[in-house]
Amino acid sequence: MVIIVYPANGEVALCHLALEAVMPLWKVYHPVGAYTAADKHAFAQRVTELYAILPKFYVNVVFREVPKESFYIGGEPVDNFIRLTIVQIARTLPDERKAWWLERIHEVIAPFVKDRGFDWELHIDETPFDLWSVQGYQPPPANSEDEKRWARDNKPSPRTHA
Numbered sequence: 001m002v003i004i005v006y007p008a009n010g011e012v013a014l015c016h017l018a019l020e021a022v023m024p025l026w027k028v029y030h031p032v033g034a035y036t037a038a039d040k041h042a043f044a045q046r047v048t049e050l051y052a053i054l055p056k057f058y059v060n061v062v063f064r065e066v067p068k069e070s071f072y073i074g075g076e077p078v079d080n081f082i083r084l085t086i087v088q089i090a091r092t093l094p095d096e097r098k099a100w101w102l103e104r105i106h107e108v109i110a111p112f113v114k115d116r117g118f119d120w121e122l123h124i125d126e127t128p129f130d131l132w133s134v135q136g137y138q139p140p141p142a143n144s145e146d147e148k149r150w151a152r153d154n155k156p157s158p159r160t161h162a
Contacts, residue, residue, distance in 0.1 A: 023054075023058045023059075023060075023087070023088070023089040023090050023127075023132060023134070023139075024051060024058065024059060024060070024086060024087060024088045024089065024090070025060045025062070025086070025087040026047055026059075026060065026061045026062065026084060026085070026086050027062045027064060027084065027085045027086075028043070028061065028062065028063045028064065028082065028083075028084055029064050029066050029071070029082065029083040029084070029085075030063065030064070030065060030066065030082050030083075030118075031065070031066065031067075031068065031071070031078075031079045031080065031081070031082075031118075032065045032066070032067050032068075032079075033065075034065070034082070034116075034118070035063060035112070039112065040061075040063050042112075043061065043063075043109075043112045044059075044061040046108045046109075046111075046112075047059060047061050047108060048061075049108075050104060050105070050108050053091075054090055054091070054151070055147070055150045055151035055154060056151070056154055057150075057154050057155060057156075058090055058134075078119075080117070080118055080119055081118065081119045081120065081121075082112075082113050082118045082119070082120040082121075083120070083121055083122070084109065084120065084121070084122035084123075085122070085123060085125070086105075086122060086123070086124045086125070087124075087125045087126075087127055088124060088125070088126050088127070089126070089127045089128075089129060089131075089132045090129070090132075090139065090142070091142060092126045092129075093126070101124075102124075105122065105124075109122075134156040135156050137156045137157070137158060137159070138159070139156070140159055140161070144161060145160070145161050146159045146160060146161050
């Protein structure tokens, strides 16, 4: 899988990561030419800000251009549609916060989707925490000293606390 990474110098770089290394993972399927490199960077930064309580390296955003002849809704080709799939693992939402979270997501994507006149759909999958690893490490519990270290270092490392 190819993941877009934006180093501090602002250049776009690509790296290969195993699926186990992503959380949350946003996949943005969009028409060809819908976004410039700068648009993608801004979009990915907004998504990362949405997950401010997590280590930044947990947040992955993949943009996939889809030509009109490869994107169908109801059996008809479309070129004005954005499909977002979101996989969340590090945190799950209690039922009473799900509507609020969808509102937050809609606010974040609006400048890149709704405000540009695209039609869209999204869904969120929540993967069980115990079915997740990052570079072979079992992620630490939420708000633990190990997770705080991961956030500070912006990378995974062996646990030092039980």
